[in-house]
Amino acid sequence: MHQQHFHYIIVGQGIAGTLLAHQLWQVGQQVLVIDNQHHGASSAAAAGIINPITGRRYVKSWRIEALLPAAQRTYEALEALLGISCYHPRRVLRPMSNAKELNDWLLRSADPSYAQYILDEADIGTYCEKINPAFGYGEVQHGAQANLPLLIRHYANWLKTADRLHAKTFNFNDLELLPQGVRYENIRADRLIFCEGAAMKKNPFFNYLPMGGDKGEALLVRIPGAGFEKILKQRLFIVPLGTDDHYWIGATYHPNYTDELPSEAGKSWLLMQLQQLLRVPFEVVEHLAAVRPTVRDRRPLIGLHTQWPQLGIFNGLGTKGASLGPFWAAHFTEFLLHGTELDAEVDIRRFDI
Secondary structure (H helix, E strand, C coil): CCCEEEEEEEECCCHHHHHHHHHHHHCCCCEEEECCCCCCEHHHHCCCEECCEECCCCEECCCHHHHHHHHHHHHHHHHHHHCCCCEEECCEEEEECCHHHHHHHHHHHCCHHHCCCECCCCCCHHHCCCECCCCEEEEECCCEEECHHHHHHHHHHHHHHCCCEECCCCCHHHEEECCCCEEECCEEEEEEEECCHHHHHHCCCCCCCCEEEEEEEEEEEECCCCCCCCEEEECEEEEECCCCCEEEEECCCECCCCCCCCCHHHHHHHHHHHHHHECCCCEEEEEEEEEEEEECCCCCEEEECCCCCCEEEEECCHHHHHHHHHHHHHHHHHHHHHCCCCCCCCEHHHHCC
């Protein structure tokens, strides 16, 4: 039987595997993706929020100046390739519940390094009279929402058309490490890169890395006539999905979980928060749950195995995967093809034991 040969095998086609495969294809590499299309994968349930200012202290997202242009460039290229619309620039509204929070926001907005992201005055627009008002509001510009489930689904179809997707579960027993490259079943490749998300904890080559998982739950809801165009962050996110009055509502965080399934407790909490916030009726369309990868220092896991350099990893994008993924996939591709130095903050060698 003829043995196929590729430059790279990528294991996992969540947002990490999709973006890395895309970057490698863009520079002429032959790539095969192996993915079991697991519905519990975090990318399939993600909102794809790109938010320049995050957290209770209103700080700029790590490396945001580099991440934003890379994200826009990459997602627009994928839109053109796949014939879809998946990247939507959106401002982010940040409600404040008391005078201290508002004062903290005003102090942050006076920082010149934040000027390009924080608007002088917030406009709640179509949220007016449809939500219970807050003490005050701030507004962030240059945010966005990437429809990751749509992107991943269409990229999978594109891979299938090119006969570059094996829709099956990867079996470590079928992997053979060669002096140069790897063999998997009847396939040869120069390198194999794991992009498995939270499943990395069961990877015999990379499970020494300090990655855990948080179970998150979210709702897809329909809010008839709401017309919300901006993302709202008030205990939970309301994220417009752009079609049929549908919105993503989430998410919960459960570091201790026994399964990956939607729970009544998670749904009840989300419904309670949404009912306290909205003043208009809504209906639940779908209840989602997934396990997102988490890393101890909240930085991606990128690099090659110390003992078996034909094996690599691109993982740990976590809740900010929509913004982190495009830039770091391009960075890793440069390293793989041209040997440029990996950034020390993401290089897995920071955890060498």
